[in-house]
Amino acid sequence: MNSPWNAYWRLMRFDKPIGILLLLWPTWWALLIAGGGQPTLKNALVFTAGVVLMRAAGCVMNDVADRDFDPHVERTRSRPLAAGELQTRQAVGLFLVLMILAFLLVLLTNALTVKLALVGAVLASTYPFFKRFTHIPQVVLGIAFGWGIPMAFAAETGAVPSIAWWLLGINTTWSIIYDTLYAMVDREDDLAVGVKSTAILFGRHDLLVIGLLMGLMVALLLTVGLRLGLTWPWYLGVAAAAGLFAGQLFKARKRDRAACFKAFLNNNWVGFVLFLGLLAHYRLVGALTQA
Numbered sequence: 001m002n003s004p005w006n007a008y009w010r011l012m013r014f015d016k017p018i019g020i021l022l023l024l025w026p027t028w029w030a031l032l033i034a035g036g037g038q039p040t041l042k043n044a045l046v047f048t049a050g051v052v053l054m055r056a057a058g059c060v061m062n063d064v065a066d067r068d069f070d071p072h073v074e075r076t077r078s079r080p081l082a083a084g085e086l087q088t089r090q091a092v093g094l095f096l097v098l099m100i101l102a103f104l105l106v107l108l109t110n111a112l113t114v115k116l117a118l119v120g121a122v123l124a125s126t127y128p129f130f131k132r133f134t135h136i137p138q139v140v141l142g143i144a145f146g147w148g149i150p151m152a153f154a155a156e157t158g159a160v161p162s163i164a165w166w167l168l169g170i171n172t173t174w175s176i177i178y179d180t181l182y183a184m185v186d187r188e189d190d191l192a193v194g195v196k197s198t199a200i201l202f203g204r205h206d207l208l209v210i211g212l213l214m215g216l217m218v219a220l221l222l223t224v225g226l227r228l229g230l231t232w233p234w235y236l237g238v239a240a241a242a243g244l245f246a247g248q249l250f251k252a253r254k255r256d257r258a259a260c261f262k263a264f265l266n267n268n269w270v271g272f273v274l275f276l277g278l279l280a281h282y283r284l285v286g287a288l289t290q291a
Helices: 004-011 018-034 041-065 088-106 111-132 137-146 148-157 162-193 198-228 232-251 257-265 267-290
Strands: none
Touching: 004 041, 004 088, 018 041, 018 137, 018 148, 018 162, 018 267, 041 088, 041 111, 041 148, 088 111, 111 137, 111 148, 137 162, 148 162, 162 198, 162 257, 162 267, 198 232, 232 257, 232 267, 257 267
């Protein structure tokens, strides 16, 4: 039997940092753009810590919502609640502690960011339950996972411009892509227990729809670059992301569980190359300005 501390650690998914990274990349994109390449150190630290806390809180609430389903799913039956290592009241208590800590962090920003954080708290608390009655819970997941984007603009600029909503739309599209690949791992188990997902909704057209969404995301990324007047490093990053997407489709072509999971994990590199493209753009612009 694992120790209680180990069980809490795994309940927050700190043993699987991929989820933290998938939330951090779009938050860091937003901070870079909102700060013109130089966001304040305070906001960078607040939002990085906030992402870690909110992702942990979301994982805890997800396991609370799925506690009756997880024991019947191969990938999730060893989770602390499903395995009986922790009780529901302990998980709910941990969720509340994480939410309070995240709220204390956001108090270091401004009034608009605090108001947006309240919406984020509702999203984090409710999105795990959407899979009960809709086949597109990934849409809600994408909004919840990307809510740090408008918050980052609010913290840096005191406003939420239209480009923030473009980025949120991009992140939601991306979330549907990678979470559908993730859901393809559990499709047979989810069908057996009655959990809904885009992998089930798309059925045999899953890879076709994922490919179309990848094309849409690339088009949106190019549009954002044009709207912001970004330079060639950004477009190089977008091209690299498109190449990674093609590789994911190739990996998942036979719909093997392990291959679909590897394709899901590969999305960390998508977020990274886009961040690198943005960072290089602002460094290039800064160098040209000083020349």
